Amino acid sequence: MRLEDKHKAKIGSKGLFNSINEFVDYLNENCKYNDTDRFCIQVGGKYLKIVSCSEENVTAGGGGSVYCFIEAKSGDIYKSAGWNAPYTKGKNAVRSNVMEDTYKTHDVRALRYGGWLYL
Numbered sequence: 001m002r003l004e005d006k007h008k009a010k011i012g013s014k015g016l017f018n019s020i021n022e023f024v025d026y027l028n029e030n031c032k033y034n035d036t037d038r039f040c041i042q043v044g045g046k047y048l049k050i051v052s053c054s055e056e057n058v059t060a061g062g063g064g065s066v067y068c069f070i071e072a073k074s075g076d077i078y079k080s081a082g083w084n085a086p087y088t089k090g091k092n093a094v095r096s097n098v099m100e101d102t103y104k105t106h107d108v109r110a111l112r113y114g115g116w117l118y119l
Helices: 005-010 014-030 055-060 108-113
Strands: 037-043 047-054 065-071 076-078 094-097
Touching: 005 014, 014 037, 014 047, 014 065, 014 108
Parallel strands: none
Antiparallel strands: 037 047, 047 065, 065 076, 076 094
16 A cells, blocks of 8 residues: 555655655565565554555554554654554664665565564
8 A cells, every 4th residue: 555645745755755655665566475465554643654464454444563664754764663653762773764765775585574674
């Protein structure tokens, strides 16, 4: 699931809006566990939650596991501290940025299971 036009006001810029959708598309094309899984965006206050879930959960409107968080105004990618919040402590809290495409340099297996978020 991509960000919809109604969420553009929450995002910092049009380029960032497109980059977030491109990030989720990349995950869906390269990192799904199986054919019925997908990565979805749940829009929150300051952060967007990227969730890995099955198509059944998507249509039901919930479930899954948190893959990462993206700060809506900057595009910074954070690993998850839990279901509700990103890990934001320390100088290495930001793992990447959707505008820089550095996530594409990682091995697909590291992307699939989120290992690159913990390096």
